[in-house]
Amino acid sequence: MTSADYEPASLPDLLPLYYRRLFPFSQYYRWLNYGGVQKNYFQHREFSFTLKDDIYVRYQSFNTQNELEKEMQKMNPYKIDIGAVYSHRPNQHNTVKSGTFQALEKELVFDIDMTDYDDVRSCCSAADICPKCWTLMTIAIRILDRALREDFGFRHLLWVYSGRRGVHCWVCDEAARKLSVAARSAIAEYLSLVKGGDETVRKVVLSDPIHPSIRDALKVVERYFPQYALHDQAVLGLKESVDKVLALVPEDILYGGTDSREPLLYSSEKNPEKRWGLLRGCATTKQGTLKKGQHFEKEIMLQYCYPRLDVNVSKGVNHLLKSPFSVHPKTGRISVPIDLRQLDKFDPFDVPTISLICAELDRPRVGEEEEQVPKEKDSDIDAAERRRIRDYKRTSLAKYVKVLDQFLDGVALSNRGELLKKSGGFETKMKPCFYNY
Amino acid sequence: MQFPVRQRRLIANPKTELYVHFLQFYGQPPLENISLSEFETFAVDRLKLLKTVENSGVSQVKGSEPYQKKLDKEFSNLNFPNKPDIKEEDKDGPNEYEKRRKDHISHFILRLAYCQTEDLRRWFIQQEVDLFRHRFNRLTSVQKSSFLKHNNLHYETVGLVEKTALTDKLVQSSYAGSGSKVDTQDYYKVPFQDALDLVRNRKAYLKAGYVYIPQQDIVITVLNDFRTQLSKALALTARSLPTVLSDERLQPLLSHLSHAYVGQDYSIQKNMGKISLEQIDPLSGKSFPLCMRGLHQALRENHHLRHGGRMQYGLFLKGIGLTLEQALQFWRSEFTKGKVDMDKFDKQYAYSIRHNFGKEGKRTDYTPYSCLKVILSNAPSQGDHHGCPFRHSDAELLKQKLQSYKVSPSGIAQILDLVKGMHYQLACQKYFELTHNIEDSGFSLNHPNQYFLESQRVLGGGGKEAKAEPPQRAPDVAAKPPLDPPALAEMAEDLDAYFQDG
Ligand SMILES: [Zn+2]
Numbered sequence: 001m002t003s004a005d006y007e008p009a010s011l012p013d014l015l016p017l018y019y020r021r022l023f024p025f026s027q028y029y030r031w032l033n034y035g036g037v038q039k040n041y042f043q044h045r046e047f048s049f050t051l052k053d054d055i056y057v058r059y060q061s062f063n064t065q066n067e068l069e070k071e072m073q074k075m076n077p078y079k080i081d082i083g084a085v086y087s088h089r090p091n092q093h094n095t096v097k098s099g100t101f102q103a104l105e106k107e108l109v110f111d112i113d114m115t116d117y118d119d120v121r122s123c124c125s126a127a128d129i130c131p132k133c134w135t136l137m138t139i140a141i142r143i144l145d146r147a148l149r150e151d152f153g154f155r156h157l158l159w160v161y162s163g164r165r166g167v168h169c170w171v172c173d174e175a176a177r178k179l180s181v182a183a184r185s186a187i188a189e190y191l192s193l194v195k196g197g198d199e200t201v202r203k204v205v206l207s208d209p210i211h212p213s214i215r216d217a218l219k220v221v222e223r224y225f226p227q228y229a230l231h232d233q234a235v236l237g238l239k240e241s242v243d244k245v246l247a248l249v250p251e252d253i254l255y256g257g258t259d260s261r262e263p264l265l266y267s268s269e270k271n272p273e274k275r276w277g278l279l280r281g282c283a284t285t286k287q288g289t290l291k292k293g294q295h296f297e298k299e300i301m302l303q304y305c306y307p308r309l310d311v312n313v314s315k316g317v318n319h320l321l322k323s324p325f326s327v328h329p330k331t332g333r334i335s336v337p338i339d340l341r342q343l344d345k346f347d348p349f350d351v352p353t354i355s356l357i358c359a360e361l362d363r364p365r366v367g368e369e370e371e372q373v374p375k376e377k378d379s380d381i382d383a384a385e386r387r388r389i390r391d392y393k394r395t396s397l398a399k400y401v402k403v404l405d406q407f408l409d410g411v412a413l414s415n416r417g418e419l420l421k422k423s424g425g426f427e428t429k430m431k432p433c434f435y436n437y
Numbered sequence: 438m439q440f441p442v443r444q445r446r447l448i449a450n451p452k453t454e455l456y457v458h459f460l461q462f463y464g465q466p467p468l469e470n471i472s473l474s475e476f477e478t479f480a481v482d483r484l485k486l487l488k489t490v491e492n493s494g495v496s497q498v499k500g501s502e503p504y505q506k507k508l509d510k511e512f513s514n515l516n517f518p519n520k521p522d523i524k525e526e527d528k529d530g531p532n533e534y535e536k537r538r539k540d541h542i543s544h545f546i547l548r549l550a551y552c553q554t555e556d557l558r559r560w561f562i563q564q565e566v567d568l569f570r571h572r573f574n575r576l577t578s579v580q581k582s583s584f585l586k587h588n589n590l591h592y593e594t595v596g597l598v599e600k601t602a603l604t605d606k607l608v609q610s611s612y613a614g615s616g617s618k619v620d621t622q623d624y625y626k627v628p629f630q631d632a633l634d635l636v637r638n639r640k641a642y643l644k645a646g647y648v649y650i651p652q653q654d655i656v657i658t659v660l661n662d663f664r665t666q667l668s669k670a671l672a673l674t675a676r677s678l679p680t681v682l683s684d685e686r687l688q689p690l691l692s693h694l695s696h697a698y699v700g701q702d703y704s705i706q707k708n709m710g711k712i713s714l715e716q717i718d719p720l721s722g723k724s725f726p727l728c729m730r731g732l733h734q735a736l737r738e739n740h741h742l743r744h745g746g747r748m749q750y751g752l753f754l755k756g757i758g759l760t761l762e763q764a765l766q767f768w769r770s771e772f773t774k775g776k777v778d779m780d781k782f783d784k785q786y787a788y789s790i791r792h793n794f795g796k797e798g799k800r801t802d803y804t805p806y807s808c809l810k811v812i813l814s815n816a817p818s819q820g821d822h823h824g825c826p827f828r829h830s831d832a833e834l835l836k837q838k839l840q841s842y843k844v845s846p847s848g849i850a851q852i853l854d855l856v857k858g859m860h861y862q863l864a865c866q867k868y869f870e871l872t873h874n875i876e877d878s879g880f881s882l883n884h885p886n887q888y889f890l891e892s893q894r895v896l897g898g899g900g901k902e903a904k905a906e907p908p909q910r911a912p913d914v915a916a917k918p919p920l921d922p923p924a925l926a927e928m929a930e931d932l933d934a935y936f937q938d939g
Binding site for chain 2: 151152154179189
């Protein structure tokens, strides 16, 4: 059996098995509880479930990991979304005086969806993806991950494959979870460069000088551009795609300063790299002269490759986002964390489907796998939990749960720091205070 | 009144210490006793200043030359401090010290009056922020540093070593050709949350969560801090307000201020009796503001107005010069055309008309409603015709109404734009200009009766006499001795704790 053998009709049969034996509840709880630094953080978190026939249940909340498990095993949601941490338990939001039930905190999240790149990819459109255009996601992750870490100083970024055609990023630092709506929207704007819809031809306009953050993004794009754009997408191949690129080239360069109305690139040169070289050459010459459009070759690269964010998803504190380890009902693929150290090797078509991992459970056990299960020190982990650990370890889900584990170890270090701060000695570690009120 | 402080440092020269700069961050409430009449003069003057700020910000580009000129003029008219550069010797002179003191105290008084509702707070904060920006921009670079330091705004300066290491990045992050100045000017480092505008537009270098801001751009961050601090302070003031309002002399004063208009008191009427009842119909078309024109029309059509409408329109009519007798006759003749007979009118309505003229009940001579009162209090509901049409009608209805009054389409668009920006009084003023065919009405509209008088003046009617400035209104409490501290003590204590604990 391979990942591809998934039948949406089988989902109702597979989900109970998945939630009973495979879903990594313990890591999931460990993540959303954030080491118990803030009281009721998990308990006040909104979950929402999409059930069979698109029945949407909002404002679910749970007191314990056990309660969450029991409910998910009972409801067998087709999709799980994670919302904000509220002022009250979300499942009691109706009993609270109106106006007092408020979203207080949430991870800073980003949603990058391949459909937003339809004007610049020729291989697929809409919900389809292929290995050729997946490079766009790799580029997006590289650019955003760098900016969020280096420019904004965030450290705990969980990148997750959405299960179909995009990726999500969960920035989990305490400071990120506490950001105001205004700050979230400012960050999203800072990271957005491609502006305008179908009506806009030139969607990237660089200012001069070019901001350091964009320069760093350009370094990433330049690395991927020849293979991705010139070969995989052949943006300088057929006349139709060449014309799209040429629409972004300033007129004086387009016609090479001659009287001929035949664009430069319709010359005999057919090799895409050399064609691109021709354009770049013009740009270099131009840089000394005119002011307007002097960075046009960079603008072209960015328009084709720079990450396109759904700003609205990032802005709102109460916006819901699909949870990691939720199943995508159409593809059957699990929404799995991405290991950035292996980013270039990440292949969305390698991501296991629910049918694959359920089938893997049925395979006969191999003796030594039993031995690899770590002896748990905590005696309060019950037998079911231990069995589940053994269970997912026998499937292709294991390596993705491991990515989450490693991520959580990083978060735990910071949480421990927070707890220390709370128990005293916090003056020395406080962020400098700039206010006098 | 007094804003006491639990512990006061002994200062060699408190005057110098308190007002080092012409601009203040208003971190400390005033500590002295002031008389009620000074209390009110200060408050009214600051309100005038803020109205000018609002007005100029809409009619001019903020920060432009005409904008600055207009504000400067108002500053000097009202005796508020506006010049950073004064010679050392006159800094402590009575004049400049008085101005700074007035700036300080008047700001805190208006906090009391403008903390009560979201609408009032938003308006107050916006005008104060613009006011602050105007003055901050007049400081030289050295003065800015000194001001920030004095107010404990410790933006971390980027050290020379770090600055040198980052020179390229800082040059690349600069915009509008400021790049060349990297080595000659200081840079500050502030958490990115405090300079979101710079972040959003990628207008500064960002590293590890800090924005690197050249000194010339620090105003954005300072304003952000100012806004945050003022907003928090207003929330706190609102919580302590019940204590303040328990002083019976302060309550009317503060509510008067927050509903206040600046300028004339339209209850003292020199025109009394100079208008005949026959004139009301033509006047309502020519010189009534939209709210009163609507009320008049509704009254003529329905031969009735509900309480809110009777109050708003009745007091306005009194303000334009109707005597009590005329008023009684006017309302009676209209109401009895409808379902109300003479007897019922005399029993149910005549009382309240006499009441409005101070002839019944507490015998208070009621004041015509100002625009702010009309806009902010007692919103109309189904069947009501009172309120401000710019505030309380929906855009489509307002548009129809303006069309029926023959306002040009471009004029309507301008008015609707102002309405969208919540500048209801300016929208009304625009309506004035359009219907009177003048470019710039040259006054700041705060009151329906002011609208009437200005209209009469433009049309060459009998308003000239009334234009002469009557005495500033001082309510009947003005003659009483200064306020005792205890009433305000608790509030001030709260404020004090707030500012000191950080
Ligand atoms: Zn594709």
